Amino acid sequence: MKIHQLIITSVFIFLSTVGVLSGLFYKYEREAVLGYMTSGIEQSVFRLEEDTKGILEGNKEAYRLQAVLDRASAIDPAIREISISLDGKNINYSSQRAQANKPISKHYEPLMQIREMTDQQVEYYESEFRYFDGEAEHHVKVFIDVDYEYVYGQLERLGLMFGIGLFFFMMLMAAFVFIAVKRLILYPLKRIAVMVTNKDQQQDDYFIDEFSGLSETIAQTFHTMGAQQKRLQELLNESRYLDRILRTVADVNGYLISSQDVNELSQKCCERLSVHTQYGICWIGIIEGDEMRVVGCTDEPSGSLYVGQTIHLNNSVELFAYAPSIQAYKEDSVVTMNHLDENESLAVWSFIAHEEKDGSFIGLPLRARKGEPPFGVLSLYGSMSEGFLPKEAQMLEELAGDIGFAIHAYRQREQLTHHLQVDAVTGLANRMSLIDALSDQSIRGLAILNIDRFSDINDVYGVSIGDEVLAGYGHWLAKKLEKAPKVRLYKLGSDEYALLFDASEEAENSIAFLEYVIDKTAEESFMIEGIEIILTISVGFDPSSDKVLENATRALKQAKLEHKSLFIFTPALGAQKEQEKNIEWYKEIKEALQEDRIVPYFQPIVDNKTQKIVKYEALIRLIKSDGTVISPFYFLEIAQKIRLYSALTRVMVDKVLERFEGLETTVSINLSNEDIINTELADYMEAQIVEKKMGQFIVFEILESEGITNYTEVSTFIERFRDLGCSFAIDDFGAGYSNFDHILKLNIDTLKIDASLIKNLPHDHNSQIIVRHICEFAREMGMKTVAEFVANEAIYQKVLELGIEASQGYYFYEPSETLQE
Template structure:
């Protein structure tokens, strides 16, 4: 009997070790195979890299050779040509050496091409015509490019295949750019654009654009970042601009503007930039593969060590078992007792580390450990004999428990999941649980054992704002679903983005934390009020079963609290806040508060309570009414222009020399500002009619006057082809271009800089000036100013209006003025409402002022 038991012990000990050994061998085999694939991939990458070097130097040699032929400089011993050939020859030798070592069957074509390139000195390339010389190089390059493009299809390594596929598109794009370089060298050298050259140029530009798009589609974010870092700068912009200008101005090209050497230099810099992208791409993927090869080496070493340890362990166990077979029954019993002792220790360790319970087949609790009692707050006597429904949280859905019972009872498999339970004090806790059915020898369920770990902190982190530590939007959504009779206020800091841009995001975060603490400390003693950070500079206060008037009053107190001046890192901060309040049902309460907040912001009021008058239906009805009024105004010439003077700050007499033309609409006896109709007009086709009316009236007003006048244009005006033609036609007809200033609204985001720059170029021919309106809002990018090179910059009124009270606004304006003057731009301050603001504006060095301090907009001068 004892020997039979020991034989079973021997079997049970050896078989798992043999099984583990077998699995280890399989794993080792798989890792070795993976390492072989990585080494093969590395070899493919090396092939692509050395061939790419040859292609690059062949492209340079092609450009140099065709350039010398075009310039009739037939000199085989030219220093520059000899240097380029030497670089190419060295790259060919490196490539042949690499491909010879690889010895793959697919290398034969590439090796043949490399051999032809090596022997190219036997061909007197400088004696050929430009097309023939270019055709020779192109043929060799295309052959090598075909080899590079073929490599990804040979790879089994899907993970890294895309790197080489992306490179193949990049190499093809670089070759297309090289073809364009050679074509334009011929064009600029001959100072003639033939039909064939134009078609070739268009074809290769299309290939270049297509390959660039394919590259961007398939390349990873890291590779795209490399491309963005290298392929930029003045040379790249000039290269692409020269290509587009040749195609665009094909019938009227001024060849004297571009020297062939200048074109070759700029395009070569661009091609070299693509080469830098190639080089870093190869470095990146090679480094990645080397890391993986290093990792596989350690894995192989680890598994090999494990196998050796297993074999030694197996031998030791066999010797041990043989000894135990010979040993006495007392020894067996002693080992049995020790095993039981160890099992008890394991059970105790699990009990100390996890929340454990057992139930009978009907789900009645038969055992709970102390950790279960500790987290739930119930004693063992209160739990044993009851089902787990006793601690079930109402939030748990029936489907979860149906799935659990189906898994453990019918499938007799472990169930894993997350469960929320109730504590004795009514609070809750989250656990990650695994429930195992325990089966007898006949496969029948004897009991269930559940082992859980506390994940309450992790779950709470999902509903907690990382910056402030208060409840976040997720928690707000959950509470809106669960709670009843709610009042909700959304608070949004005014002009916080300007503070963030000026002081930096780290400083802005400290301000957000300070404001959040202020609000929370103010309301925390009232248990019916809850506080959340919604997003960015927005906060939410929720009242549960709260009197509406009392809630509005409490919210007003919070607004006053936020307005209190405070210091942060030796900076004095003064903020204001807008608020929207809603008492709607739970489904619409958040959207209602949002709508009230937006309306409050638009109307420049601190607090607004949502009601049906703010609903979208009312807005749509109002939009339809205003749309009809705009249509009637256009028909009846009731779109009118008002004029506001702009004063030179150095002129003591304050005589206006400039005016801004401002649109108004006559509605019966009332004159409406654009606030009431312009946004609605932008949603219809009536907007361009308004712009045309203002342009016509302004040109008529100033056609016989000496003053300069400015007209506001939106990006939509500029990009609309019909509107653009109308403006140019009016400039031709009235001949007042030297006195016209076109103000581009800075608050609108500009995507198509190329079209905008084309428009500016056209109007500059009429000696018009460009101003950027409302600077300090919207896009607010100094890089934007450098690109557009405006003549004037108009600082947004929201910065000027409070400049006599707001230190932050004064600092921001000072920075804008200093930067703009360095760029040679004049500055106009809008919304100069009183003498105090005017004196500060002059002190800051601003050139011009505009506002009610001088004059309101008038229908006549």
């Protein structure tokens, strides 16, 4: 109920109560007045009776009886007329003398009923008494006429006086109630309303305890609300501030993927952090031996910090100059410095803060992963003197963890790329680097140099002397090429080298240079551990074609066959024979498809710890009409050229799904780039996988050796089949072109390390380094590894040592048409 309703209701109840009580009081007073009047009439009649009895019994004069009547009528104004009848029939005496000696004509009620006259409104009453004249008893009746005008006039005057009194009483009471309500209720309510409107936190005391309590509650509420509002505003400002930091962190995380190397990553991270409104100078240092090298830094006007700068950790002066950053690295903990505007240190780190008007600093150790020792530090200045917020520092610490992980991954990638592209014995670019270089349109010719009878050197002097010979001859070739800027040198497998000529180099000049190298090699003697070794070489050269590596290899073979030191490839060399071979294979593949002689062979993949089969790889085989089983090595390349590759893949998919349906065993299927971009084939495979509900048991192996360039299409394909539950692996990893781009740009689950690396693990240190880095990199990226071509116990032990999780090869199982029990 609202307050005005409460007041109105209260007033109504009050007035009603007063009215009822007044009515009852008035009725009581009226009855009292009437009682008083009737009592007076009774007393007057009683005195009249006594006086009359005295007169009649004393035989006194009759005039005295008249006087008694006159006196009784005059004394009591309520009696209009009073009469006496001595015989009960006629009025003998009356206060109204005109009534005397007249017969009784009116009806009179007994006087005892006079108290009821207000209800019956009877005007005429009679009373009877006796007197004795001697012994004789006589009856006398007294007749009374009541003056009702007088009686009710008196009652009206009483009611009027009572009403006036009640009115003034009510007015006084109303005024009192109004003042009381105004002072005790309305004023506090008005004050409380103003208090609410103004959000006043000052409480007041009132006569009514409830209002005092309400005022106290409101004051406390506004005080609490004010504190909460202030806290909420602080939280909102903090949230907005942290949101800006979060966007900064998100941008930095984007650089972790898009950057090309550690330097670019570090520089972009520093620049993005310094753009934040509350941040200043930012730099990243990485430990190299007993030095910290600055790999990323925002512009610092004083020149005290710059990219490439080295800070010596054993130099006390430099330790003092960059103390907080070095402390963060050495103590492996976050270091914060606040109120730098009050710091009077002359150290470089403090000088930078004063120059940039920064008020705080935070140093964050960089780690490859949580729990490992730091390898660097992220240093960041802030403008706020109070320092970094706790949540802000936590976000920056997490960001430092991400940056550290990314830098470590990039460094591993660079190391692995180096091992993949550089020959470990000679330090020269290797075959993979050559394959990358061959994609350059400016390449014209390629020569492959082979050391004659090099196996004899290994047999006679040992492998270590042989390696020194390879390294020495590589250095000798490199020196000869210092004056030939248009020629690049590469080390191929075993005892072979390659010379790559730019397109601007004329063929005649290239041939002349090769003849020069052949002659000078024969003239040179190489001293290895006191042993003089003379070398001769055979050279195959392709001056210009689309397949210089293949053709130069053919030319080298021809040079060996013809015992020539130099053989130059010509298009006629083997072209006709190759064409005849292609036609033969075209017919063979077509007939095999028509006669259902394309079949899958299944080779188990085993867990290296338990040696139990965990899945299978489906390998394509062509069965010739005579029953001979043909490896894909002989016909897949031809199938791609004659546009039958997708047809072979479709057959494999059908037969593999049919064989594994209902087994709940994982099986992998090889796909080429041609398969992936074939939308019709993709639709067909999706329909078959969905129909047989086998998505979670299918692994698609993408052939790394082909090189992947169309990342958008490949990524779309991967995501499409991931939705069906399929997994993905890169096959022949380590044999292709841009290995780490595949990992970073594609969502891959497994790396299958190429046979060319695995088979040489027991004795090839270079292969061991490469495989070790691949495993470490895979673990960092959360991928599994599988070793291909595990052919013997020695290889298997090396695979175990390097931490590869699964193996595939003849040491365990050969490919077979049937599954292993």
